[in-house]
Amino acid sequence: MHCTNCSETISDLAEICPKCGVRQNKVKNYCYNCGESVKEIQEMCTSCGVSIKKSKSVGSSEGMHPAIPAVLSFFLTGLGQIVNGQVIKGIVLFVVAIIIGFITVGLSVLVTTPLVIIDSYLIAKKRREGKQIEEWEFF
Ligand SMILES: [Zn+2]
Ligand SMILES: [Zn+2]
Structure with missing residues (x-):
């Protein structure tokens, strides 16, 4: 996948980009799937069609276990x-x-x-x- 901050190609498992040090999906400058530039308000990448909403794993870090x-x-x-x-x-x-x-x-x-x-x-x-x-x- 691509870093959502700098579009660098990074490991799918990387939570933080090793190049720019930004946590993934905190910012949405680039599509994680194709690396095309996207806007913060976009919910879907217009180049490859993937959903670029905040992933569930990001949301889960905000709440405690039920x-x-x-x-x-x-x-x-x-x-x-x-x-x-x-x-x-x-x-x-x-x-x-x-x-x-x-x-x-x-x-x-x-x-x-x-x-x-x-x-x-x-x-x-x-x-x-x-x-x-x-x-x-x-x-
Ligand atoms: Zn990066
Ligand atoms: Zn894309």
Whole structure:
């Protein structure tokens, strides 16, 4: 493949170009497939037709493993959401879970805890895939 910064031919496995030292797919000056010059806003190379969107591996480095917020949610409702960047949602869920838990003498955790675990897991998974997460996005 070609370096996306300087178009030098580099190994397919190279994450950082040995010539210019730039991490691949951080900049998109050239098509990784054919080395033709492309623009940052292009999603597809007009010379060879390959998709030049940011690769999944780049997105995954931004988010943590989905199991981490899921485990945190198990111990404390809302904590998984907070580490996912949904701070207000996490705090509100925490407060709501306490109120409902108080009313139901703790029985509600059987429902709320699995829900917040699933929610934090799926949101973390989306983040790893490089998707934008809204403050109040669920699942
Ligand atoms: Zn380079
Ligand atoms: Zn190309």
